[in-house]
Amino acid sequence: MKLVFKTIRETVRDNIRTPWGIWLAVLSGFLFVALVAGLSVFWFGLSITNLTDLVPWGLWITIDLSSIAVSAGAFSLCAGVYLFGLKRYAPIARTATFVGLIGYTMAMLALILDIGRPDRFWKSLVYWNTHSLLWEVTMCVMLYLTVLLFETMPILASFEWLRKKYPRIAEKMESVHHYAPVLAIIGLGLSSLHQSSLGAVYGVIKARPIWYKPEMAVLFMFSAIVGGIALTLLASMLSARLTPKAKVNDMLVERVAQFLGYMMIGYLYFRLWDWLAQTYTYEPGRTEAFELLTKGTLSFNFWFGEIIFGALLPTFLLLYKPTRLSPLWRMLALAMIVGGVVAFRFDTNLVGFLTVISYLPGKAMISYTHYTPSFVEWASGLGIIAYGLLAFSIGVKYLRVVDHRITSEEHETVTVSAGETVQA
């Protein structure tokens, strides 16, 4: 026993001064605080949060929605690679798949904190109300998480320890990549369903006019795809700068970034029509909620988080060649897109709750309420993000999650070898 402690102590001492050690230490710190916060939520209940009957969904739902949204790179890039035949982008799809798996498990963690009866989580799989969008989302997310597990099998198989100790299992896991096109089709179907349904979860709520619109589903779907691709590219580029374990082919990244720029134009187009449709005529509740976004407490988030830095500026940076070619500007633009999607989810969720519509007759009394996440919500929420970063870092270090040289291994039909220049 003493020896074990000694080994641990020595390993820590050897690593603590390296950047990797410091990074792990920081993340562990967040995870430890989150563990305490999470356990106290389970022990004391949701009363220790700042959630109320008026604002029953808060920061955790934002984390849940955002981590699912930024996981959308997995299905969109896999569809591009395996269905549309853009095989040279396979290594980026590999990264996206791993990001997706992390994102969905993050969402699961946020949900288990958020529901009032975490002990009854299984009931959502057993008892079905097929009329409920949340039922559809639950089913799709569970099934898609399974698909993602299969899709990441070949990645997990590249773990050195597993290869050495259980080569046959590793080989079996590796061989799952033969089914990549089939998995991509299933993944595309399931993701298209639930990414948009997450928007429809809000879109069908007639009681809250700011949400009650069909374009909620379209906006959630569109923003998820841009956010997902942006995070995948950003994570790849950042890893390549920080560790020699990650290798990116900048030309591939740059091409996808340009495509992302055009996607952003499409996203802005939908946001423009959404905006016009909401300002055109007065609608009790909707207009007041929209004013909360554009002039009220959420206006900073809306204008800077969602529109200017979240969409307009990064679109320009990705479409203007000199800034797109500069890795720094490109990374900045990608980070802003991810931030924009998170801000969109945060604002969309809150605006419907903060605008309280009276049901009293005769007058359209509309008042505003407020919500600030409690320390427990922040601590556990940041812990979930820390878990995501930790999982990705481990993936980069041990599973070659970001390695654009492994094109040929990943899919047999591609004949590009490591040294060859890829034709863009």
Next chain:
Amino acid sequence: MMENNISRRDFIKLSAVGLAVAAGVRTITKVEASEGAKGEHQWAMVIDQSKCTGCDQCNLVCHAHNDINPDLEWNKVLNAGEIDGKIVYLPRPCMQCEHAPCVEVCPVGASYYRDDGIVMMDYDKCIGCRYCMVACPYDARSFNWEAFTGENPAVPEWGEPEVERRPRGVPEKCSFCYNRIDRGMAVGLVPGVDAEATPACCVACPTGARAFGDLNDPNSNVSQILRQHPSYRLRENLGTNPRVYYLPVTENRVVEG
């Protein structure tokens, strides 16, 4: 009763077949159920705002009979403004909507319709996601943010608990005192006529501002009142079709009691 016309054996056979079919067409039956099944009775409540004095006694008996945490409310009594210098009150139970948004959004079917129109909560099935609270246009649901463990301050002064206390982590709401209706009808009482079979709030109201009865019965007091007086329901534009009707305060209708 249907069982009287068929033998026990047939009933069991039918049940077995029914179960098998139900398992197969579960999806279809679920969708139909969400349209709001129509049973023999359709319970409704009529609240006369000209009689309501805002005394809050309905709320207190509600807390006692349903064993509700004092921090939570099933039957909020709201100040709805003034007419001729007098405050107008609006007591708000669950509207028991025919097209209830809470039932439609619940992912596990913990909120469901009874044949008599009452919107029920299965507190054992609920996972506490709070989507029903998000969807309810009337703010009729209160969440158990913490466990209600202490003594109920409304007991015994305002009545004795008739239903089980809800656990931490689920939302709860008014049930039209379905337990009183069921127990009363089982011994041949008529809800809305006999106090034992009528929601506690309607029985307790000192000014008789609340009437309860069957909309399917043209002679029930709610049917008669609704025929004789103009009434309204809350947020009718949403199409939820609430079963709680309000008689508004007008200049001709003098405040009594």
